[in-house]
Amino acid sequence: MRKYVKWGCLCVVACMLSACGAKEVSVQPAAAADSALIKTTIINAKGKTIGTAELSAIAEGVKIHLEAAKLSPGMHGIHLHENGICEAPDFVSSGMHFNPTHKQHGFENPQGFHEGDLPNIQVDAKGKINVDLVVKAVTLEQGKTNSLISAKGVSLIIHEKADDYITDPAGNSGARMACGVIK
Template sequence: MKHWIILLLLFLLAGLLAACGGDDTQSDAPRTGEESSEQQANKEETDQSGGTANMVNVTLMNGDEDEVGTAELIDQEDGVLFNVEASDLPEGEHGFHVHEAALCKAPEFKSAGDHFNPTDASHGTESEDGPHAGDLPNLEVGEDGTVQKEFTAENVTLEKEADNSLLAEDGTALVIHAKADDHASQPSGDAGARIACGEITEQED
């Protein structure tokens, strides 16, 4: 009789241990995986909804619709870092600006509109009420028709919902002019015709 009681107790104990082990496996491991996936999804959603593009690449084309260069724009705490490389341009100094519309229709590029100027400032760094947010340093093109220039534009951002965003609305455009910008004449620095243009828009993944 005692043997049967002992065997019964052992059987019940083994069943309880197996049940506890099964509960641990089902409740702990899968739950940890689900939490990790959920946290990752939340992180991705936050990244996607932040409204900031860390970098934008712009292709510059001339009036014949030939590619003449690129501009890499990188968002930073103190503004947007521009890295411009171009070739097949006339030698000399050329005005360089952000214009208000991401629309580069050759050959004159008037479709890009006026300078990017969301604060209604005057043109030029030499102006008492300036500059426009889209006023940039002149580009110095060498005898070989090439230019490489890096600078930071402090009055703009790539954060779409922020003030002075280059990606607000449908984007903006980069324009290279035929002559140098004198940084004072209104409304555009007497920089002459538009000889190259590139659209600044959100990049597709």
């Protein structure tokens, strides 16, 4: 039964993304680990480690494998932010969304979306997440405008609420509750 629930949540997210035309990111069940190029620790607002994210270059763009615990159950927004800084408790140091092409926020925004916009994630009833996200709008190739690799770095932020995929600048996704530095 547990397997069906996990797939059901992923299917709901995938259906939501395809319905809104989001072709630049996808959610997949966690697969066997590829060779990760970047690994980051995810911390909560108290500065405590709650998980990890591994980023690897794939043909489609960048795969983010996220595993975390001690999150509030339910749907949460997740984004790449412009600064590779995670200062608890509010993670404001991470700046705005990663947006090198200066678009507006959201997969449903006709003027959007940011390269840092990602699909919502579903945290299970025990506060855990284990998921792969494929992001086509970014790269790990240094020197490219949309590269996540730079001296400044970027951060991966998990928000308290789901992203509505349209409201600029952050999809009404609420406070920042977890953060990981990507450099």
